[in-house]
Amino acid sequence: xxxxxxxxxxxxxxxxxxxxxxxxxxxxxxxxxxxxxxxxxxxxxxxxxxxxxxxxxxxxxxxxxxxxxxxxxxxxxxxxxxxxxxxxxxxxxxxxxxxxxxxxxxxxxxxxxxxxxxxx
Numbered sequence: 001x002x003x004x005x006x007x008x009x010x011x012x013x014x015x016x017x018x019x020x021x022x023x024x025x026x027x028x029x030x031x032x033x034x035x036x037x038x039x040x041x042x043x044x045x046x047x048x049x050x051x052x053x054x055x056x057x058x059x060x061x062x063x064x065x066x067x068x069x070x071x072x073x074x075x076x077x078x079x080x081x082x083x084x085x086x087x088x089x090x091x092x093x094x095x096x097x098x099x100x101x102x103x104x105x106x107x108x109x110x111x112x113x114x115x116x117x118x119x120x
Contacts, residue, residue, distance in 0.1 A: 001026040001052075003033050012043040015105060019051035027058035034066040039073040046108045048080040055086050060093055067099050078108035 001022045006015045014037050022030055037045050047063065049055065063079070070077050079095070081087045082103040090096050102108040 001030065003030070005033070005036070007041060013046070013109075014042040014044070015046045015048060017048040017051070021054040022052055022056055022059040023054065024056045024058050027056065027062065030059050031062040031065075034062055037066070037070065037075070039075055043075055044112050045070060045075055045077045046080060046105060047077065048105055048108075049086055050080050050082050050104070052081075052086050053084060055089060060089070060095060063095060064098060076112055078102055078111060080105050080108050 001018060001020045003019075004017045006017075007013075008015070016033065016037070018030070034047070047066075067077050077099055079090070079099045079101045080103070081090050081101055087101075090101060095101075100108075100111060102111055
């Protein structure tokens with residue numbers, strides 16, 4: 001598993017890209033990375049799993065816990081999954097009913113409500 005994050009401060013956005021296989025032994029690191037997203041860093045969060053080819057149940061639980069935590073903090077979350085086994089698992093576990101899923105990062109960004117211009 002590999003995880004990289006992009007923090008775009010002007011847009012109050014964090015995009016986290018995960019790739020490879022997220023296996024049970026990666027669970028603690030995955031949860032820790034997801035836990036780093038908070039309202040001080042962003043008001044919007046995109047978790048990009050498009051380059052993941054496997055995700056374990058521990059990671060699925062971490063996604064649900066993160067969605068709930070972020071919702072309490074007023075942070076909107078999107079999940080990017082476009083094909084394969086990971087998308088099948090997201091659908092079978094009905095996570096797509098809890099977290100808004102899009103096929104690309106661009107589509108996820110478009111799905112967010114527009115940020116209010118603080119200068120007007």
